[in-house]
Amino acid sequence: MNYENILSSSQNGLATITINRPTKLNALNKATIQELHDAFEEANDDKAIKVIIITGSGEKAFVAGADISEFADFDVAQGGKLAKKGQELLFDFVENLSTPVIAAVNGFALGGGLELAMACHFRLSSANAKMGLPEVSLGVIPGYGGTQRLPQLVGKGRAMEMVMTAGMIDAETAKEYGLVNHVTTQEELLPLAEKIASKIMRNSSVAIKGAIKSINANFEDGVDGYKTEIKQFGKCFGTDDFKEGTSAFLEKRKADFPGN
Ligand code: COA
Numbered sequence: 001m002n003y004e005n006i007l008s009s010s011q012n013g014l015a016t017i018t019i020n021r022p023t024k025l026n027a028l029n030k031a032t033i034q035e036l037h038d039a040f041e042e043a044n045d046d047k048a049i050k051v052i053i054i055t056g057s058g059e060k061a062f063v064a065g066a067d068i069s070e071f072a073d074f075d076v077a078q079g080g081k082l083a084k085k086g087q088e089l090l091f092d093f094v095e096n097l098s099t100p101v102i103a104a105v106n107g108f109a110l111g112g113g114l115e116l117a118m119a120c121h122f123r124l125s126s127a128n129a130k131m132g133l134p135e136v137s138l139g140v141i142p143g144y145g146g147t148q149r150l151p152q153l154v155g156k157g158r159a160m161e162m163v164m165t166a167g168m169i170d171a172e173t174a175k176e177y178g179l180v181n182h183v184t185t186q187e188e189l190l191p192l193a194e195k196i197a198s199k200i201m202r203n204s205s206v207a208i209k210g211a212i213k214s215i216n217a218n219f220e221d222g223v224d225g226y227k228t229e230i231k232q233f234g235k236c237f238g239t240d241d242f243k244e245g246t247s248a249f250l251e252k253r254k255a256d257f258p259g260n
Pocket of ligand 1: 023024025027064065066067068069108110111112134135138
């Protein structure tokens, strides 16, 4: 597919999606959100793709937020619709993909940018990255899931402080908070993401799908995550990957998972 605001490529089971509006610090306008949805959907539907990496183009920003120029004159109804549609199309969509999604945060991840990184399954960042939810400095609150996912990742008190101050934290602080798993240089960021992706790819993609569902269930209202885990655990026993994984172990060889 041809995109205007993003770049999408795939190789050896890995899809890389790059938000490509560097002159606007990769701010998420409506068109970019739609294109990201399409690219994520395409990668997730492709059985050959085992891991997706998302990053930003240029050396300055992952994403500097939702595109402020697009919503500055919105009314109450339009504001609510903006958040609802964005959450459905991109943020909840990414969180619930069955293919693992790694955010490689290569610079500013602010507002919708940090919300996008937080919707991914986990995050790495370059040492120059700065992260924050500055929405209250604009008279609005985070609307793409930030008030929910930030406390899940860093705890309520830290989330409250970050949101209320609208301040930015640096990469090392983000690591200390548990917001990113690893910090490296800008040059090493994608190689590190690819190295982790290759470790993931050695494992059963169907089992990983069940694990993502089960972990996400821990954070869903009205859902008993333990029950989800029992169901997903049981399902594994009917898969070819399970047969291959257990046989390979018993036969003392490396598993070659068929992925079903
Ligand atoms: N929406 C729309 N445009 C944005 C943007 C956003 N969230 N963030 C950056 N841009 C644009 C700027 O308007 C500027 O465009 P221009 O060159 O046409 O004027 C361009 O990207 C470069 O940004 P600039 O502000 O000049 O870079 P900087 O290095 O001085 O500052 C930031 C970098 C990230 C501190 C600053 O851009 C910023 O505060 N952005 C908004 C962050 C934010 O509040 N996000 C939450 C939105 S809900």
